[in-house]
Amino acid sequence: SKMTVKAVKMPCTAPNVYTKVPDGGWGWTVAFAFFFVEALTYGIIKSFGVFFNDLMESFDETNSRISWIISICVFVQTFTAPLSTVLSNRFGHRFVVMAGGVLISTGMVTASFARTVVDMYVTIGIISGLGYCLSFLPTVTILSQYFDKRRSLVTAVASTGECFAVFSFAPAITALKEQIGWRYSLLSVGVLQLSIVICGSLLRPIVIKEQEEVKAQPPEEPTETKYMLENEQTRTSIESIDSGVEITTSPSNVPGKTKAEPKSEEPKEHVQILVENNSTPPEPKTKLLDFSVMRDYSFICYAFFGLFATLGFFAPSLYIIPLSLSLGIGKDHSAYILSAMAIAEVFGRISAGWVLNKKPIRKIYIELICVVLLSVALFAFPFASEFWGLMTCSIFFGFMLGTVAGTHIPLLAEDDVVGIAKMSSAAGVYVFIQSLAGLAGPPLAGVLVDTTQNYSSAFYSCAAGMVLGAVFLALVRPCKAGLCQRQQQRAEESAAEVLPDLPDDFIEMDIGKAENSGKGCDGV
Numbered sequence: 001s002k003m004t005v006k007a008v009k010m011p012c013t014a015p016n017v018y019t020k021v022p023d024g025g026w027g028w029t030v031a032f033a034f035f036f037v038e039a040l041t042y043g044i045i046k047s048f049g050v051f052f053n054d055l056m057e058s059f060d061e062t063n064s065r066i067s068w069i070i071s072i073c074v075f076v077q078t079f080t081a082p083l084s085t086v087l088s089n090r091f092g093h094r095f096v097v098m099a100g101g102v103l104i105s106t107g108m109v110t111a112s113f114a115r116t117v118v119d120m121y122v123t124i125g126i127i128s129g130l131g132y133c134l135s136f137l138p139t140v141t142i143l144s145q146y147f148d149k150r151r152s153l154v155t156a157v158a159s160t161g162e163c164f165a166v167f168s169f170a171p172a173i174t175a176l177k178e179q180i181g182w183r184y185s186l187l188s189v190g191v192l193q194l195s196i197v198i199c200g201s202l203l204r205p206i207v208i209k210e211q212e213e214v215k216a217q218p219p220e221e222p223t224e225t226k227y228m229l230e231n232e233q234t235r236t237s238i239e240s241i242d243s244g245v246e247i248t249t250s251p252s253n254v255p256g257k258t259k260a261e262p263k264s265e266e267p268k269e270h271v272q273i274l275v276e277n278n279s280t281p282p283e284p285k286t287k288l289l290d291f292s293v294m295r296d297y298s299f300i301c302y303a304f305f306g307l308f309a310t311l312g313f314f315a316p317s318l319y320i321i322p323l324s325l326s327l328g329i330g331k332d333h334s335a336y337i338l339s340a341m342a343i344a345e346v347f348g349r350i351s352a353g354w355v356l357n358k359k360p361i362r363k364i365y366i367e368l369i370c371v372v373l374l375s376v377a378l379f380a381f382p383f384a385s386e387f388w389g390l391m392t393c394s395i396f397f398g399f400m401l402g403t404v405a406g407t408h409i410p411l412l413a414e415d416d417v418v419g420i421a422k423m424s425s426a427a428g429v430y431v432f433i434q435s436l437a438g439l440a441g442p443p444l445a446g447v448l449v450d451t452t453q454n455y456s457s458a459f460y461s462c463a464a465g466m467v468l469g470a471v472f473l474a475l476v477r478p479c480k481a482g483l484c485q486r487q488q489q490r491a492e493e494s495a496a497e498v499l500p501d502l503p504d505d506f507i508e509m510d511i512g513k514a515e516n517s518g519k520g521c522d523g524v
Helices: 002-009 027-040 042-059 063-079 081-091 093-111 117-146 151-158 161-201 210-215 220-235 241-248 266-277 291-295 297-312 315-326 331-356 363-383 387-405 420-452 456-474 476-501 506-523
Strands: 016-018 206-208
Touching: 027 042, 027 117, 027 151, 027 161, 042 063, 042 117, 042 161, 042 315, 042 331, 063 081, 063 117, 063 315, 063 420, 081 093, 081 117, 081 420, 093 117, 093 161, 117 151, 117 161, 117 206, 117 420, 151 331, 161 331, 291 297, 291 420, 297 363, 297 420, 297 456, 297 476, 315 331, 315 363, 315 387, 315 420, 315 456, 331 363, 331 387, 363 387, 363 456, 363 476, 420 456, 456 476
Parallel strands: 016 206
Antiparallel strands: none
């Protein structure tokens, strides 16, 4: 009760204390904050394609060199993910996200004054990239801690912020450029991103104290006292103290029924009494970063899935406008294609969240189906030759991208991968491994475009990476099942080694004592 009063007095600073995952409460506010963080991080990154042609003309650079701006940004964002995990565990999610918002805004505002493409590498690539990491990952991590049964659906709906951002930002920035130029437009985006600081201030910490709450309940003491009184009444007629505890605390403990279950309750009752009598154990020291997940084969396969799938996440949104312009489609219609892709992604995220929220369902298999269909969508782009064909491919790609992009990080919390207990560290390591693809993806597509003079080659490279990702994703569940079987085998072998140490007549002797005590009680 003291904790509850304290939380009421300091609603913005005190942590929320629950006995179990709330599946709501302040979590709805965190979901609201995550919606805007998504919009102002990944939404801006995916909308950056509207600046591509302006930067190429202003700096007189090639596709591949301009692509390095977003490539370095995505690389820094993902490569520094372990740093984000360490800082969040040390200083809290709120402070880290607010600091990230300041870095993002600083980088974007400074980039509006850049004179060379190298200046953009430093400002947007490094400074804003680090800010994106510090803002996004802690937000999605703490959101997963507030929800359990609704986690997939809430995360999917909240992550639609980036889709609404692309839908609104792409036409808005295009219109703004016509009025004030690309530099002032980029400056305006940087000022807008400063609102991430407000979103970070809403990330209230959550504390789950399930065991402590159970131990503090008053009804437990009378139960223990009852056990002690029963033991006193039967101690004189039972020679073994252990047998006395077993028999007197058994539901069948009445005269004449002492043979019913003489040993079946022993492990359970001994554990219960030890827990009740012990004082509250000291809380284990939290690891700033737990690399033990790297010993889990299922996580390794999932990390390789993220590595190759990332090749197909960013390049299409960057190259869809240049591809449409190369086909003779106007600038306004090109912006509409990107907006349509964003709207389709909204429906994809919500649909994936709704499906994955159903129980019982093997979520890893649903994700695999979505990745395969996403590969098909990427292969379809080169076959589009006019506006409506490109629009159809973009809508299909956007929907399938939403099903994967909105769920691949929260899926780490599922038992098929690592589980909620290791979600924070696993997310840091997972996104860190993604950084290699984030660095290589856009420039690789840019080199292919410069070499072939055809934007279709960029989509082929993305599709190839997505297919490899699907292969590794298909191996996650078999690896997890094999690991569980090996752990069960080791447990059985350990039990088999312990059992022979007991005397052969141990159980028979104890049952004999129980029978004698039962006869003594009948005689009384």
